[in-house]
Amino acid sequence: MKSYIKYISLIDQNEKHHSVEFFQGLNIITGKSSTGKSAMIEIFDYCFGNSEYTVPEGVITEVAQLYFVIMKIAESYLVIARKPNQEKGFIKIETDEEFVSDINNFNLGYFTDFVPLSDFKKELNRCFGIDIVDTDIDLKDREYRYKNRKKESPSVRHFTSFMLQHQNLIANKHSLFYRFDEKEKRDQTIDQFKIFAGFVDQNYFIKTQKLNELLRENKKLLEEKERNKNYKSSIASRLQDLLDDYVVISGVPLIDDSVESIISKPIDSLEKISSLEIKVDENSDENIIIRNQLVSQRNTIVAERRRQQTILSNVSNSIDVVEQYQNQSKEIDTINTVKLQVSSCPFCETPHEQIANEANELITAIDWLNNELSKSLYIVNSFKADEKSIQAVIQSKSDDLKEINSKIHSIDDIIAKLDKNKSLNEQALKAKFRIESLLEEIKEINSSDIDERILLLKNAIELLQSDLKANYNSAAKIAKAERLINQRMNAFGANLDFESFYKPINLKFSLESFDLYHEMSSGKKIYLRSMGSGANWLYSHLALFTSLQYFFCSLGSKGLVPPVLFIDQPSQVYFPNNIDTKDSFNAEELKKITNQDITEEDVRRKTDEDLVSVTKMFNELIKHCKFTEETTGIMPQIIVTDHADHLNLEGEKTFDDFVAGRRWRERGFIN
Secondary structure (H helix, E strand, O other), rough: OOEEEEEEEEEOOOOEEEEEEEEOEEEEEEEOOOOOHOOOOOOOOHHOOOOOOOOOOHHHHHHHHHHHEOOOOEEEEEEEEEEOOOEEEEEEEEOOOOHHHHHHHHOOOOOOOOHHHHHHHHHHHHOOOOOOOOOOOHHHHHHHHHOOOOOOOOOOHHHHHHHHEEOOOOOOOOOOOOOOOOOOHHHHHHHHHHHHEEEEEEHHHHHHHHHHHHHHHHHHHHHHHHHHHHHHHHHHHHHHHHHHHHHHHHOOOOOOOOOHHHHHHHHHHHHHHHOOOOOOOOOOOHHHHHHHEEEEEEEEEEEEEHHHHHHHHHHHHHHHHHHHEEEEEOOOOOOOOOOOOOOOOOOOOOOEEEEHHHHHHHHHHHHHHHHEEEEEEHHHHHHHHHHHHHHHHHHHHHHHHHHHHHHHHHHHHHHHHHHHOHHHHHHHHHHHHHHHHHHHHHHHHOOOHHHHHHHHHHHHHHHHHHHHHHHHOOOHHHHHHHHHHHHHHHHHHHOOOHHHOOOOOOOOOOOOOOOEEOOOOOOOEEHHHHHHOOHHHHHHHHHHHHHHHHHHHHOOOOOOOOOOOEOHHHHHHHHHHHHOOOOOHHHHHHHHOOOOOOOOHHHHHHHHHHHHHHHHHHHHHHHHHHHHHHHHHOOOOOEEEOOOOOOOHHHHOOOHHHOOOOEEOOOOOOO
């Protein structure tokens, strides 16, 4: 997005303007301490929708009646204004360049229609092309939020993390980004990067929500299909039991078809069985045969279960013994070394081998003991695994026994019902009804269109996934962005005075976590917090934020973040700004104050070295602006507020050209 700040202004209590004009490229405000340099960031941030009034207390806050900023966006001008400590904002678009060029046109009478801050931010979002209101990728996530709220919408407020480098941040080893001390804001900014980079739009989130809904529905259908499959398996057993019950009651089979055949054609089988008449063979002894078979099976299962119970008892006893042995062995100190000495006759000093042989046997015994002590834990674990396996077998046999007893009881119940004058025909009819009812269930399952629905969902899911991959594929875009940012960081940092240990500099930045690190040739990652001196931290910040600025410029109209970067007091690493109170910048004097224990010669030498380093830093900022314009067609804007002055820069432009009258030594922002 082509944009830059044209004015940062203040109207005081006497309705007088105090304005600073800026241009594209590098802008420098230089001056001594307490002249309002750092207030430039805070005034911009406040006018840009900050809910906190953070303009430094002092002359500015005492006289200010209204703050306003004018930004050029494409071919128009955005005018935004705030009154001190008010939750309201003013926003207006101007298209008349001649009108905007006269700052006096922006008097108090111009700023009339202030709106609540929430509405102000919404309008500001629209001005910068943020039209996404729903960033949830799964609507299910809302169920876990308070009152089913949507995820935080993207906001221009998250732009500031890429635009502002305060004086307490620019050389900070623990923090890179403004507002990242609040985890929620950090997570939101990282999450919304792909929106600001134009990788995704509102349709992306709508389609992703739809995809997750389809995936959930597909999962439910697959689970239902699996349940039906398991149900059919259990039905086969139930149907066989019902057919057996019918044989026990009637003495004859209801149907000659196998269970598998009946289940495979439930409709035909149901029609066939429904049309059959009940036949009963009073002379049949089929019930006795089946009952005897069941009793025989029961005896076999009981015998096997008791055998397993005996084995389980032995295993449990073994576990007790081993655990007891293990507890006792803990009290035994293991012997690691044995000291041997050659035995000899005290009179003739002739060596004797008997003690040596016994010592060897002792060593063997010690090795065996140590080995046995180390094995005890493995033995316990092995026995416990066997114990669990045997318990599972016993439980399975108990279940089988329960089922067989139920079948035997069912046969005995038939005889009991005859004693109560319930005829075999009546009982057979009821058995037939139960079989027909079960076939009705099978018919319902088979008639389900679940497979067809799964196929339709699969096609819809594949179509959406292909669409998202073809049109968005944010993972590939992020990987490409990381390569570009890393390339620009190292190009920017190549000429800066990093410590020799980090040369050649090889900075890497992760767009997934927003972590910055230097990668050694061995592959070891050294994160910013471990990179040593303040100069390393400063250069890392500068390399990263100029590279992010370049990246957003490379996106053209697709990038939403304005190519504006505030850098406050970067030279403080070399020349502390809080002691610069003179009417002219004297680097050697500042160095002398902060290095009182070194010689005059060392002060001059160190001052010269530091001035060279600071000059290189400004030269690289100039090169960055020029290179960005040449390769992307967009000239970025960098606003540096510092106390360094009169540097001998490379190129045709002098330091004064970039200051352009913004030297605050004899005056400040409030003139």
